[in-house]
Amino acid sequence: MKISAIIVVKNNPPHLFETLESIRNFVSEIIIGDIDIGNDYRKKLLENKKVRIVQLPSDIPFADLVKEDLKKQAKGEYILYLDPDEIYPSATLRTSPSLTTLMDKYDIFYFPRKNIIFGKWIEHSRWWPDYQLRLFKKESVIWPRQIHPVPKTRGKEYRFEAKQENAILHYNYDNLDQYLEKAIRYAKNEAQLRDNYSLTNALNDARTEFISRYFAGNGFKDGMHGFALAILQMFYYFLVYFYFWERKKYQNSEINIPVTYQGFVTNLYYESSFWHDLKILTFGVEKIKSKLKNTLFKMLK
Known part of the structure; x- marks a missing residue:
């Protein structure tokens, strides 16, 4: 059974050779979409006989736009898609008899992904288990050419258990830059792709993003990392709106901005207070349960 790996690479990412090493014995060929890879870096890549480099235009903004094009060039029956900052779980890939058996029964495989952000594994904040569709039968998945695409799938799906030994190690962001x-x-x-996006839309999206990550997603358990990431993810929607505003030539089309903003702050405050109190209550109940279990255990000894 032939498996083709596909990686879109821009410039000279620091973890790419670790990525290639993690799949070395699992795939038959490695197709690398080249966006401005340096000459020396390219020569080193081509020392791997499985590597085939496909030149891509320099102005491609994100890899999702070219996944389908590269897939068409693959010779394998199965596709293993990777990002150049992902290290595959060698232990899982090495158990080829069991994985081969699974591939006889299933068409699409989802891996959990362990995100390393600012030097730390983010265990909450909706960053874990962060399931990713990465291994699939060639004709079972179609990737829409859009930002944050939801792939169209056909066939039986399998999800590896959310354990560290099954997880892709993802060096997501090393720093704020x-x-x-x-x-x-x-x-x-995203601003270019939207037909309409109001300030109200942006503020609602931003509020939902913060609450869902920091409170509902237990981001507070990740300490300052969780708080910083919740704020940064919230800020993303402000960026989308301001770039949309720029695209519209800075038209002053919003009505009563102070009232709109006040609604955002008020809703953010009330939702934060609700979730804060709920999490404290839940934590208190769990603490009581733990004490009761320990007491019962001691009584039964």
Whole structure:
């Protein structure tokens, strides 16, 4: 059974050779979509006999636009899609007999992904288990050419258990500059794709993003990392709106901005208070349960 790996690479990412090493014994070929890879870096890549490099235009804003084009060039029956900052769980891929058996029964595989952001594994904040569709039968998945696409799938799906040994290790963002560069790039393109986006829409999206990550997604358990990421993810929707406003030539089309903003602040305050009290109550109940269990255990000893 032939498996083709597909990776879109821009410039000279630091973890790419670790990525390639993690799949070395699992795939038959590695197709690399080249967006401005340096000459020396390219030569080193081509030392791997499985690697085939496909030149891509420099102005491609994100990899999702070219997944389907690269898939058509793959010779394998199955596709393993990777980002150049992802290290595959070698232990899971190495158990080829069991994985091969699964591939006889299933068409689409989802891996949990362990995101390393600002030097730390983010265990909450909706960043775990962060399931990703990565291995699939070639004709079972179609990737729409859009930002944050939801792939169209056909066939039986399998999800690896959300354990660290099954997880892709994802070096997501090393620093704030990396985060902001990507956020700006994605926000610009999302603004271009929207037909309409009001300040109210942006504020609602921003509020929902913060609440869902920091409170509902237990981001507070990730400490300052969780808080910073919830704020940054919330800020993304402000960027989308401001780039949309820029696209509309800075038209002053919003009515009563102070009232709209006041509604945002009020709703954010009430929702934050609700979730804060709920989490404290839940934590208190769990603490009582734990004490009762320990007491009963001691009594039964």
